[in-house]
Amino acid sequence: MSSDQPLQPRQRADSIPKRWLRYVPGVAMLKGYHATWLRNDITAGLVLTTMLVPVGVAYAEASGVPGVCGLYATIVPLLAYAIFGPSRILVLGPDSALAAPVLAVVVLSASGEPSRAIAVASMMALISGLVCVVFGVLKLGFVTELLSTPIRYGYMNGIALTVLISQLPKLFAISFEDHGPLRDLLNLVKAVGAGQANWYSFSVGAGSLALILLLKRFDKVPGILIAVVLATLCVSVFQLDRMGVKVLGTIPQGLPTFSLPVVSDVDFGRIVLGSCAVALISFADTSVLSRTFAARSNMRVDPNQEMIGLGVANLATGLFQGFPISSSSSRTPVAEAAGARTQVTGIVGALAVAAVLLAGPNLLRHLPSSALAAVVIAAAIGLFEFSELKRIYRIQQWEFWLSICCFAGVAVFGAIPGICIAVVIAIIEFLWDGWRPHYAVLGRVDGLRGYHDMKRYPHATQIPGLLLFRWDAPLFFANAELFQERVIEAAQQATTPVKRVVVTAEPVTSVDVTSADMLRELHRTLQDRGIELHFAEMKDPVRDKLRRLELSPIFPDACFHPTIGSAVDAYLDAAGAGQTPASDHR
Numbered sequence: 001m002s003s004d005q006p007l008q009p010r011q012r013a014d015s016i017p018k019r020w021l022r023y024v025p026g027v028a029m030l031k032g033y034h035a036t037w038l039r040n041d042i043t044a045g046l047v048l049t050t051m052l053v054p055v056g057v058a059y060a061e062a063s064g065v066p067g068v069c070g071l072y073a074t075i076v077p078l079l080a081y082a083i084f085g086p087s088r089i090l091v092l093g094p095d096s097a098l099a100a101p102v103l104a105v106v107v108l109s110a111s112g113e114p115s116r117a118i119a120v121a122s123m124m125a126l127i128s129g130l131v132c133v134v135f136g137v138l139k140l141g142f143v144t145e146l147l148s149t150p151i152r153y154g155y156m157n158g159i160a161l162t163v164l165i166s167q168l169p170k171l172f173a174i175s176f177e178d179h180g181p182l183r184d185l186l187n188l189v190k191a192v193g194a195g196q197a198n199w200y201s202f203s204v205g206a207g208s209l210a211l212i213l214l215l216k217r218f219d220k221v222p223g224i225l226i227a228v229v230l231a232t233l234c235v236s237v238f239q240l241d242r243m244g245v246k247v248l249g250t251i252p253q254g255l256p257t258f259s260l261p262v263v264s265d266v267d268f269g270r271i272v273l274g275s276c277a278v279a280l281i282s283f284a285d286t287s288v289l290s291r292t293f294a295a296r297s298n299m300r301v302d303p304n305q306e307m308i309g310l311g312v313a314n315l316a317t318g319l320f321q322g323f324p325i326s327s328s329s330s331r332t333p334v335a336e337a338a339g340a341r342t343q344v345t346g347i348v349g350a351l352a353v354a355a356v357l358l359a360g361p362n363l364l365r366h367l368p369s370s371a372l373a374a375v376v377i378a379a380a381i382g383l384f385e386f387s388e389l390k391r392i393y394r395i396q397q398w399e400f401w402l403s404i405c406c407f408a409g410v411a412v413f414g415a416i417p418g419i420c421i422a423v424v425i426a427i428i429e430f431l432w433d434g435w436r437p438h439y440a441v442l443g444r445v446d447g448l449r450g451y452h453d454m455k456r457y458p459h460a461t462q463i464p465g466l467l468l469f470r471w472d473a474p475l476f477f478a479n480a481e482l483f484q485e486r487v488i489e490a491a492q493q494a495t496t497p498v499k500r501v502v503v504t505a506e507p508v509t510s511v512d513v514t515s516a517d518m519l520r521e522l523h524r525t526l527q528d529r530g531i532e533l534h535f536a537e538m539k540d541p542v543r544d545k546l547r548r549l550e551l552s553p554i555f556p557d558a559c560f561h562p563t564i565g566s567a568v569d570a571y572l573d574a575a576g577a578g579q580t581p582a583s584d585h586r
Contacts, residue, residue, distance in 0.1 A: 042348050044339050046352060048335050048345065050224075051330070052074050054225060056070035058372040062163065066114050067248050068251040075256065077092045077316060077325045084308060084309040084313070085305075085310070086302050087294060089341075089342075091349070095282070095328055097282075104414050105124060122322060125275075125325070131276055133311035136305065140307075148402075150389075153392075153403050154404065156383055157403075163376060170369050171201065173198035174192070174196050208227040209377055212375065220337065228367065231368050231371035232364075245369075246369040247368050248365065248367040251365075252361070259319070283307055402425055435479050437473030440455065441453070441470075441490050442468035443460030444463070466571050468504055469503050475515035475519075477514035477515065479515075480514050481518065483518065499531060502535065502568075503535050505539075506536075506538070516550075534560070538560055
């Protein structure tokens, strides 16, 4: 069988997976694994390892925990996701997008103690993992869709700037307390101006960054590995650590051990809030990346199982001295380009990283912190979305400014408050469209079938005595009063006295108690003026809600019409008018 065949499990009548296998896609995959895939998976796993080690250490440092935790947070999630994750090619591990929110919580909760920092970060992984699993089991994977694209760009740009600024002091070997991105940048400028910078450290870091960015254009060249190896050799050969260049030092030998994170005297609310923010970011990115690579292989990925797989991976790493993880938009393409076929690639990568911990931990002893900072800065630069913002500004300026507000929130207040601001703005944006929706009074247009918005067609004519009113949103508490005002206003402005109002209700997808009470009041108000209230094209589920809201006595079946044309015909028949039948305008 050719290795280019689609990744479809063997289908046999006698080997249909049991129902529970859908919760462990990796096991189901093994039941249909082809031997021809193994060579590609092993090769891709080994190639992937060249990125997993330096990136894992770098993102751990950026998250405020010891570098070795980055390797722990690489091994365990890859193994867990290989069992529970639905995507065959996705690579999970430490991610630059999570560095800022994790660091924000760790810095404020760990008091500078490494063991405490590990415990706090592991607790965040457990909580974010639990959130993902619960949401996946309850099939709530759609919640990430509440964040619009412009808002996601805004907070990702803010996080990218936050991560970048957080790494700049490491380039200069300068240390100070974290006070937020902008204040940290100001403090860094003051420190450099005061002569506190170590220019040997800066030279190593800036050189590493330049080399990574230069080699990034070559897909098959491991730029990060080359830059990190050269920086480590440079520090070792020229003994730059004696000149103030900070290095990783000796890391513990051996595999991660089970450890339940317990922290006392900590703001648990802050940890929970940060963990929820991490869960939101990680699943939003993972779902997009998973769908993208699944589409390339003509496969479909269940978003709820994706959330479960991500959650289990975070739970696992939280129990083995790791920290929150996500999918990687840089390592996943590397695995794909290297020929990865299934989750076995991740297993090979995890085993190779474990081998480094067991056999060669001293290889990383002279790894300079400024080079690790360069790795993170390069990743942060890749997070920025400028071209898309230009496009959004060109086509919809108000959404562009929403994006800028989210960006400013993260940049000024930090990752966690900024993400909360982004979520609040997303909810406001969602409500705004329904709060002040578009509405229209409809009329006839000569030579054009149907009934159309009279604002767009000023020469359209209304049927004497009939008002066709369209409301382009659900009816709910926030817009109920506005609906009533607009209907009454339209009736008053009609060219002839109105005898019947027909609400063309096809866009109305829901009603609530507040809007039901409003319809009662509107019915009474119009009735006092000798005007009937009818509905056309209302969906059956909405009519069912009106019945449950006890509106049937007010609006009997005769008040509902299947189409606008039939509503107009009914009015003309009732009025006894010899006008052109509505069927000519449908």
